[in-house]
Amino acid sequence: MRIDWNWSLLDTTKTLEQHLRSINSWTQEYTLQIKAPAETTLQAVGRAKRAWYLDYDRELREIQGKISPPFPVGNLLVIENDKGLYQIDLPKFPYLELEFDGRSFMLHFPIRSKNAAGLALWGEQKINDAEEEITLTRRIYRLNSLKEVHWVEPYPDGAKAVVCLTDHADWDSVEKLDKLADLFKKYDFRFTKSIFPHSDPQEEKQEPGLDDPTFTRVIDKLYGMGTEIAYHGFSPRIEPPSFKTVEERIALMRRYRPVTWIDHGTGCYLFSRKGRCENGIDLVELLGNEGIENYWSYTDVWENPGPSGSLNLWRRRRIVESFSDIHSLMKSKECLSAEKVAYLLISLPENIFGSSDYRRPKNLYRPKNFRFLMEKSKKLHALHRRPFGLYNRHGFFSFKGTPKDPLVFDSILLNHLSLQLAPEAMNRLSKENGLLLAHCYMGAQHRYGGSNIFDSKNNILPSFRENIESLHAMQKRSELRSVSLLTLTQSLKNFEETRFVKEDDSWKEEQ
Numbered sequence: 001m002r003i004d005w006n007w008s009l010l011d012t013t014k015t016l017e018q019h020l021r022s023i024n025s026w027t028q029e030y031t032l033q034i035k036a037p038a039e040t041t042l043q044a045v046g047r048a049k050r051a052w053y054l055d056y057d058r059e060l061r062e063i064q065g066k067i068s069p070p071f072p073v074g075n076l077l078v079i080e081n082d083k084g085l086y087q088i089d090l091p092k093f094p095y096l097e098l099e100f101d102g103r104s105f106m107l108h109f110p111i112r113s114k115n116a117a118g119l120a121l122w123g124e125q126k127i128n129d130a131e132e133e134i135t136l137t138r139r140i141y142r143l144n145s146l147k148e149v150h151w152v153e154p155y156p157d158g159a160k161a162v163v164c165l166t167d168h169a170d171w172d173s174v175e176k177l178d179k180l181a182d183l184f185k186k187y188d189f190r191f192t193k194s195i196f197p198h199s200d201p202q203e204e205k206q207e208p209g210l211d212d213p214t215f216t217r218v219i220d221k222l223y224g225m226g227t228e229i230a231y232h233g234f235s236p237r238i239e240p241p242s243f244k245t246v247e248e249r250i251a252l253m254r255r256y257r258p259v260t261w262i263d264h265g266t267g268c269y270l271f272s273r274k275g276r277c278e279n280g281i282d283l284v285e286l287l288g289n290e291g292i293e294n295y296w297s298y299t300d301v302w303e304n305p306g307p308s309g310s311l312n313l314w315r316r317r318r319i320v321e322s323f324s325d326i327h328s329l330m331k332s333k334e335c336l337s338a339e340k341v342a343y344l345l346i347s348l349p350e351n352i353f354g355s356s357d358y359r360r361p362k363n364l365y366r367p368k369n370f371r372f373l374m375e376k377s378k379k380l381h382a383l384h385r386r387p388f389g390l391y392n393r394h395g396f397f398s399f400k401g402t403p404k405d406p407l408v409f410d411s412i413l414l415n416h417l418s419l420q421l422a423p424e425a426m427n428r429l430s431k432e433n434g435l436l437l438a439h440c441y442m443g444a445q446h447r448y449g450g451s452n453i454f455d456s457k458n459n460i461l462p463s464f465r466e467n468i469e470s471l472h473a474m475q476k477r478s479e480l481r482s483v484s485l486l487t488l489t490q491s492l493k494n495f496e497e498t499r500f501v502k503e504d505d506s507w508k509e510e511q
Contacts, residue, residue, distance in 0.1 A: 001028050001142050002083045005046025009034070010108055023139075026502040031137045032091075036112050038129035038395060042091070043108035048079040051100040052146065056160075056433050060146055063100040070433035071096065071314055072154045072495065078146065079105060085143040087150070091136045092496045093397050094314050095386055112396045116388040118299025118410035120395075121354060121379055122272045127395045134396065141502040150507045154495040155488075159481035161430045163421075163471065164437045164488045165191040166262060166296070166411065169232040171443035172196075173206045175458050177218045180442060183460060185225045187472035192485045193222055194232035194262040197249035207236045210252040219256075228484035229256035231292070233264035240269040243278040250290055260294040260485050261287055272298035288403035294485060295406050300355070300413040300439055301387040304329070304347040307422045312434030313412055317384035322351040332419055332451065339447070354380045383410075389437060390492075399492035407489060411439035418451035418463040423470045430479040437488070 007016040019031040034040070051063040054074045061067075069075070075090040077098060090096065096109040111134070114120045114127045143149065155162050172195070184191070199209035208215035223229050234241050234249050241249070263270040275283040284295070302317055306328025309321060326344050354376045388397045389410050401407025414420045417440060429436055445454050453464045474480050483491070499510040 001025075001086065001140060003046060003079070003081065003086060003088070003140065005044055005105075007032055007042060007044045009036075010041035010043045023501055024503065026142045026504065027500075028140045029137060030140060031135060034111075034134050034136065036132050036134055036396070038112065038114055038131075039110075040112040041108055041110045042093075043106065045104060045106045046079070047103065048081050048100070048105050049103075050080040051098070051105045052078040052149075053098055054149075054151065056431060060149060063098055063105070066097060066099045068095070068097055072492070073151060073433065076149075076151060077105070077107065078143070078149055085145070087141040087143055087148075089138040089140070091138055092399065094388065110386065110397070112394070113386070113388065114395045115379070115382040116386050116397070117297070117391050117395050117408065118301055118383055118387070119272065119297040119391075119393070119408050121299050121376065121383070122297070126272075126393070128393060129395065132394050132396070139499065141500075144505065148502075148505070150500060150502070152495060152498050154492055156481050156483060156491050157475075158478050159475070160478070161432065161434050161480040162436065162488060163426070163429070163480060163482045164435070164485055165414075165440050165442075165482075166230070166260075166438065166485060167191060167193050167440055167442045168262065168264070169193075169195050169207070170236075170264070171205065171441050171445065172208055172215075173443060173458070174208060174212075174214050174218055176443045176454055177215075177222070179458070179460055180453070181218060181221050181225070183465065183468060184222075184227075187468045188475065189468055189471065189482045190226050190228075190484050190487065191482065192228040192230050192260060193219070194230040194260075194264075195219060196232055196236050196264070197234060197252045198245075200236045202236070205236070223256055226484070228258075228260065228486040229253075230258050230260035230262055230485070231287075232262050233267065233270060235267075236264065238265050238267045240267055240278060243281060246277055246286075250286075254290070257291065259291055260296075261292050262296040263298045270298075271295045284406060288406070291403060293401035293403050293406050294489065295408050296439070297408050297410050298355075299383075299410045300350075301383055301389070301410045303350045303413040304344070304415055305412065305420065307332075307419050307425045308428075309425075310432065310434070311412065311420070311425055311429050311436040311438075312432045313387065313389040313410070313437045314435060315432075316386060317351075319352055319381075319384075322348050329416060329419060343446070352380075353377045389435070390489075399496050400489060409437060409485070411437050414438045414440045415444070416451050417442070417453055418461050418467065421464070421467040421471065423467070426467075426471055426474060426480060430474065435488075437485075 021029040052060045053069045055061045056070045071094045077088045093109045093111050099106045120127045196209040198211050210216050263272050268274045269277050306325035308328040309325045392398045501508045
């Protein structure tokens, strides 16, 4: 097999060395060893007579000019040169751009970027930007015809898109969770449910925990039907619990074998803050010993997209979209009151300047405060241009985490689930082959909050029930799939690690 192409880092002239290994006369493996600086984009340039990509409908299309294929399934390239027809399996990184001018092809994609990682909004030091070495290994297949092009779907059941809701425990109650469990079981809806290990009720919030037998029974019910149970901090309160209390609450959670941690509030011990418990004990090391490998960054890359907007996490965003999102939500008759409109408008400064949790200044006339706000806004807009969504603490895009090298995930905030999970929005997500990885509050009932899930009497809104029923029908057609974060990361890991060996007219998955 012979492909005339070279790899390099974007904006450099140094060619990366490729290590080739022949598996048989139809399959070849290529390996790149890269010393990656803090901001790293890979590019490849090669010769070809013709070139094809895989589009959103799983059809091969000839490349004419520049295109951006669907991610992650579209990270492959088919070329024809003087030696034959080849399928090139490309490394699985987002924002791939392909270009063909009739004589040569060019492709590039980012693999490492602090600007694409939401965790960096909580402190530059949280993403290690020292030069790191990474090894990428993929394969090239010789084809007899275009009909032989072969790929694997990234999501469960071959679904084209995924809905992954991470529900935060702030407004939980046993009654509401029990009703949701019945609804979700009926329609095979899966999600990640964060909980407080121990209850600590305050004012209007019940905030139940595993010390409450009735709450534990409903969480057991959710867990038994495939719901992932995750930490939502160690406590609803901002004060860090004693280490003895931490150990007790970890013991309460073990029955659910959690792998995901979701910060609650702004306590100094939390992952997105200092990440240290009493006596300076490192939170990630402590939780790593318990099998935790996924951590929420406490960053929403976008807040409250409208029913006519995009829910895809891997999408470039522009501020003007926030105006159209608000307009789209305001068209609902359920969001027409003055207080509901005012609540919707909050998303605008959040999408321009970032979360109010780090929008420190109120007195903007002070130069120091104004500079702080502008600095945060600049970083947020850089994130909007190319959010990774999934990455490690070295800033590399990643599908998988381990207790020693955890995965960090960003999210999209959804406060109006009866509107935002409408069939219109789900159909668009499927056509985009998108990933909706959302931060939501299923139990929240705010008079001013528009249409979420429950009415004031804890009844599930008919519109939300209809959404879940419609989503169930889409699942049966493999148009999309609702999953927990655990299932999502396992599926993406399998997708990335799957290898095939091609022979004359057959493909064999390598074990």
